Each structure stands twice: as structure tokens, then as C-alpha cells.
Amino acid sequence: MELNDFTLSAYGRASSMPSPVNRMMSAFASDFRPGTDINLGVGYVNERTIPNQQILEALQAVLARPEKYKAALNYGGPSGSYNLIQSIKNYYTRNRLGGLTEDILDRKEIIIGPSGATSLLEAAAHILEPGIVISPDPMYYIYCNFLERLGYQVVTVPEDHNGIRTGLLKTKLKQLGSAAEKISFLYIVTINNPTGSILNNQRREELISIGTGLAESLGRKIPILIDKAYEDLVHDPSVEPLTSCMVHDRHNLVYEIGTLSKILSPALRIGYMVGADSPFLQAMIQKTSDVGFSAPLINQEIASYMLDHHIASQTDSVNEGYRQKAAVIDRWIEQKLGPHLADVSGGQAGFYFYLTFSAIETTEKSAFFRYLTRTTGDQAIDGTTQNPNPRVLYVPGEFCVHPRGDMVAEGKRQLRLSYGFEELENIEKAITYMQQAIEYARGVQQKA
Ligand SMILES: Cc1ncc(COP(=O)(O)O)c(C=O)c1O
Structure with missing residues (x-):
């Protein structure tokens, strides 16, 4: 007897097919030839930035000091390791991160997610009532795609080099009319993925003022989730010191989500959230307990040790590496693709x-x-099936802009180039192949 398949939830049904980006990435990764093919699509950090030796030292130090790092290989508590929370707090105050003082931080809680910033974003989406989410366009497609599978409606607002365009945000909110009632939360990535655009201080202030006005007009708090995944990686010295959105926040709407993935190691899976105590924050803690009790405690203690002992030199060297890389690549982009x-x-x-x-x-x-x-079908370009010519992958803009947003047409002419994972030599080759690809595309367009 032939049985009907399992009955999936709407989210389960929407998730049973890989997202377009995942499909594209897996197709490329399945026969990726290291040293030949070049992956500018993957959002991995550079392997050389990961402090292997110091992490080894941290592991040893943690296990050698059970009086400080208690039961580090046991279960942890759902709000996060006491040591790590203190270390994050000290890291903020020592460096005056975001202009946050001890005084402001004393009025906030810090919690650690079960598996990176991603798990905190996921938790927030489960805890808040689904409705409309406002986010910049191009958008962080991984999260926005997830939100839509979960039943949210993502409404995007185009950004420019200074982040979300606050004038357009006001217009969009007005256009929503009574549908604004359905706004669930604002999700703002301060250094946007995919564009790398930095939300500047003026825009931060305007954004919080608009969010505050919206909450006041609706008579309820609208969470503003600030994803600051890349804020420790500002490597251009001409960028102004960035102020935390919490500085302007009168109603405790802002919850900042950070990660140690980009400056230490993604595999530690340490993400944290800073914000006021509230039923929302308590539900976030319960969610951590529900999905796995805590982030692995040993990883939290390693991260705490790293923040206490090595973070200044680590951040400097990571940023120096990316700064040098970015400067060279910027020139290649200009020289080879500029016109x-x-x-x-x-x-x-x-x-x-x-x-x-x-x-x-x-x-x-x-x-x-x-x-x-x-995959042109022309062997002179593609090489043979057994031994194709070097291939280059990037993330097409069509996947980064909202499919029903204002940037669909532009998105078709855009791409994200990641200079995290690959080394300069390969990136130069990839940009040269892009130059050739332009000539090829122009030829094809002329024939059509
Ligand atoms: C904007 C943004 N938020 C969050 C994350 C995920 O961070 P984590 O590794 O802590 O889950 C990324 C990773 O690429 C990201 O680009």
C-alpha cells in the first residue's frame, strides 16, 4: 500500500526545497577543485585569521583552571556562561564599543545564543508574532529567506552607501497605511551583507527616531533588531567611530546581536544579544534551553579567555589583513572592470x-x-567535461535583492564578491576571468 508522505508544517513544506543560493552553492561545491576553481561566493572568514595556537592555549588554560572555568565540559546554563558575559561586557567598555558606557550596559542584559548569531536571529523569529519585517535592500538573504519561509512578509527599503535610506523608510511606512499594524520588527544589518555598506551615525539616529515614532503611533513596542555581525571588522581608518543604536533608544526597542565568528572563529558558534530585560529577552533564554540547553560551555569559556587575553592583537591583525586585501582588490576592480x-x-x-x-x-x-x-556550451571557453577550465563563483545580485522589492531590475546587474576566504592570487585571477566574461557577454548581447 502506497502511503501519503509525512504531513509537514507550512514552514516544513517551504524548507523541503533548498533555497536558490544553497542549490547554487552545493552544485558548485560538489566538484570544487581547490587550487583551480575560485569561490568568491562563500561567506567564510579567511583561514589565516583564525588564531589556532591561541585557541589551543585557551583550551588548556580553561581546563587547567576549574575554579574559574567551572565544569567547562558539562552542560551550561541557557543565558550563557558568566565568564563570557563578563568578558563581553569588559570588551565593550574597555574599547568604548559603540560609545556604550558601563552605565548604559549596566541597564542591559547580555545573553549567549545556542549556536552563533544565526541561532539568536532564528529564536527571535519564533518568539515574535509573525507579520511584516522591515529590512534594507539588498538584504541579508539567508535570514530574510528564512523569515519568509516561516510566514513573515519582508518589506525592504533600498539602501545607499550609508545604509538604509531613512527618507524612503518613512515613505514606505506611510504607504503601508493601516497595514503598519502588522509590523512585527525591524531587522537592520549595520554593515550590510551583501553590500558592505556601513550604516552611518546620522542614519542610526534617524532610524531609531523613526522606529520610536512608529512604536509611539502604534502604541506598542516594535523591536529593532540590530545585526552587528561585521562591526568588529571596520578596517578602513577613514570610517567614523560607530555609535550603537542603543544610545538613542528611549523605549528599550533595540536589541543588538553580535558574533565572535568573524574575529575569532565561526566554528566556536558564539553569538550574543545585548538588550533590556523583558519578556522577549526571557523567551530568548527559554528558547536556548529548548534547542540545546546552551552553546557548548567549553567554547564559551574559550571565547571568554580569548576576549580577556588576546582580542586586541587579534582584532588588529585580522583587520590589517582585510585592509590590505581590500585596497589591492579595489584597484583590480577599478582597472579590470571599471569601465x-x-x-x-x-x-x-x-x-x-x-x-x-x-x-x-x-x-x-x-x-x-x-x-x-x-557552462556556455562552447568547449573553447568551458574546457572539457572531465577537465573544465578554472571556474569562478560569486553570489548574483538577483538572490540578494528582495524578489518583490524595488531593486529587482538592478539586482540582475549586481554581484557580491567575497574577499574573505580566497587568497589574493586567486582573487586577481577571478577578476581577470570576470573581465573576459564581460567581453564574452558583450559579444553574446551584440549577436542577440
Ligand atoms: C549579517 C550576518 N548576520 C549573522 C551572521 C551569522 O553569524 P554567526 O556565525 O554568529 O551565526 C552572518 C554570517 O555571515 C552575517 O553575515
């Missing part, structure tokens, strides 16, 4: 450049993409 570009953002913080071509399409179906993935 065809309408805009370039990023390269000042984190490890993304985001390119907008004037006329070249970058979609998965485009000649440009097919040239770089060696």
Missing part, C-alpha cells in the same frame, strides 16, 4: 565588495555567469 561598472560598495569593513554593472547581467542564466562557471 563597465555603475557602482561599487563595500571594502571598508567586513569582506565583501558589491558591484553594480551598467549593462552586464549577472544572473544565473546570464552569459557572464555561464562564462565564469564554464
